[in-house]
Amino acid sequence: MNHVSFLHLYIYKKLAIIELQFHLFPVSTSTTPLMAAASSSSSNGLFMVVAVLALLASAVHGQLSPAFYARSCPNLPAIVQSVMAQVVAQDPRMGASILRLFFHDCFVNGCDASVLLDDTPTMRGEKNAAGNANSLRGYEVIDAIKSRVEASCRSTVSCADILALASRDAVTLLGGPSWTVPLGRRDSRTASVAAANANLPPASDSLNTLAARFAAKGLSLRDLTALSGAHTVGAARCASFRPHIYRDTNVDPAYAMFRRRVCPASGGDSVLAALDATSPNRFDVSYFRDLMARRGLLHSDQELFNGGAADALVRLYATNGGAFDMDFAAAMVKMGNISPLTGAAGEIRSNCRRAN
Numbered sequence: 058m059n060h061v062s063f064l065h066l067y068i069y070k071k072l073a074i075i076e077l078q079f080h081l082f083p084v085s086t087s088t089t090p091l092m093a094a095a096s097s098s099s100s101n102g103l104f105m106v107v108a109v110l111a112l113l114a115s116a117v118h119g120q121l122s123p124a125f126y127a128r129s130c131p132n133l134p135a136i137v138q139s140v141m142a143q144v145v146a147q148d149p150r151m152g153a154s155i156l157r158l159f160f161h162d163c164f165v166n167g168c169d170a171s172v173l174l175d176d177t178p179t180m181r182g183e184k185n186a187a188g189n190a191n192s193l194r195g196y197e198v199i200d201a202i203k204s205r206v207e208a209s210c211r212s213t214v215s216c217a218d219i220l221a222l223a224s225r226d227a228v229t230l231l232g233g234p235s236w237t238v239p240l241g242r243r244d245s246r247t248a249s250v251a252a253a254n255a256n257l258p259p260a261s262d263s264l265n266t267l268a269a270r271f272a273a274k275g276l277s278l279r280d281l282t283a284l285s286g287a288h289t290v291g292a293a294r295c296a297s298f299r300p301h302i303y304r305d306t307n308v309d310p311a312y313a314m315f316r317r318r319v320c321p322a323s324g325g326d327s328v329l330a331a332l333d334a335t336s337p338n339r340f341d342v343s344y345f346r347d348l349m350a351r352r353g354l355l356h357s358d359q360e361l362f363n364g365g366a367a368d369a370l371v372r373l374y375a376t377n378g379g380a381f382d383m384d385f386a387a388a389m390v391k392m393g394n395i396s397p398l399t400g401a402a403g404e405i406r407s408n409c410r411r412a413n
């Protein structure tokens with residue numbers, strides 16, 4: 058481990074502890090050893106530590122910091138978590154949909170909530186891009202979280218950060234890992250249908266094309282493979298997986314027949330099938346096991362286990378849930394750090410669907 062990543066890990070551990078302290082114990086009550094130690098030397102001691110660590114974290118992480126709202130909106134994590142817990146309990150697939158929203162936000166001009174903007178007479182936004190129209194869902198969940206957050210801390214928290222936190226909570230609620238989310242993103246004033254069409258990977262992509270698309274965002278083959286593990290939850294439309302189950306040869310024939318039963322050779326485009334047939338609502342490693350059994354639903358899924366460079370990673374994740382959890386969490390932080398708007402750039406939208 059090099060110096061930067063060691064420093065990085067150290068800062069994150071410290072910040073995670075402090076974030077937890079803030080969350081569990083209001084600053085005025087020094088009831089824990091850490092708080093007592095901090096306040097015994099100076100009542101401002103803890104804030105100094107937070108400020109210094111936040112600064113260090115900013116330097117390492119493009120100005121995002123887990124403690125960004127610790128003072129301006131301390132209830133933020135609890136608000137997001139409680140709405141997500143309700144939503145996922147009612148409709149587990151919605152957890153998957155929120156996670157995908159975040160991916161589609163970050164891959165198009167960075168994690169700036171551009172994906173949430175409705176079209177206007179002068180702007181064609183991303184919602185109607187090829188990969189999003191009739192497919193992306195969950196906008197109203199982000200609206201619901203946003204209105205509760207606004208009621209608690211007005212004009213303070215970006216829609217982009219809400220999406221980052223909600224995605225983390227979705228994964229955890231579905232049984233996956235948790236991680237500390239760096240915050241401080243601001244919202245874009247515009248969105249671009251052209252950028253969405255150019256940047257969102259279609260299911261027809263080869264492994265090389267997928268790897269190149271991810272590399273263009275600073276994400277490695279390992280990140281690509283781990284992040285694709287998101288397909289352990291949620292569903293795809295027949296239109297997305299028809300080419301794979303009818304035309305590809307690297308499919309288990311029994312699985313292809315099973316899927317053809319719900320997805321005819323023509324028509325029925327919007328019929329859904331689980332991306333992970335084994336446990337569609339559980340964030341686990343069965344997606345990778347499916348791939349090893351040639352039961353990937355999308356062409357792009359099976360590309361990860363087709364005699365190429367990602368095979369070894371698929372094998373690793375299929376047998377080592379701890380490795381998958383760690384790599385997935387780290388890759389989500391990396392993806393969440395794609396070109397954020399920070400400082401005075403962008404704005405804090407009051408309504409996630411419209412620029413102010």
Ligand code: HEM
Pocket residue numbers: 150152153154155156157160191192193194258259260261262267281284285287288290291292293294295296297332355357
């Ligand atoms: C590697 C390239 C990827 C491709 C080609 C791809 C493609 C797709 C497609 C075609 C669907 C089904 C859409 C539909 O039929 O309506 C889908 C669903 C989904 N994708 Fe991906 N995806 C990729 C990576 C990712 C990543 C990185 C994440 C998140 C980290 C993700 C999360 C999801 C989730 C959770 C769903 C299910 C959503 C739901 O049920 O509403 N995908 N993806």
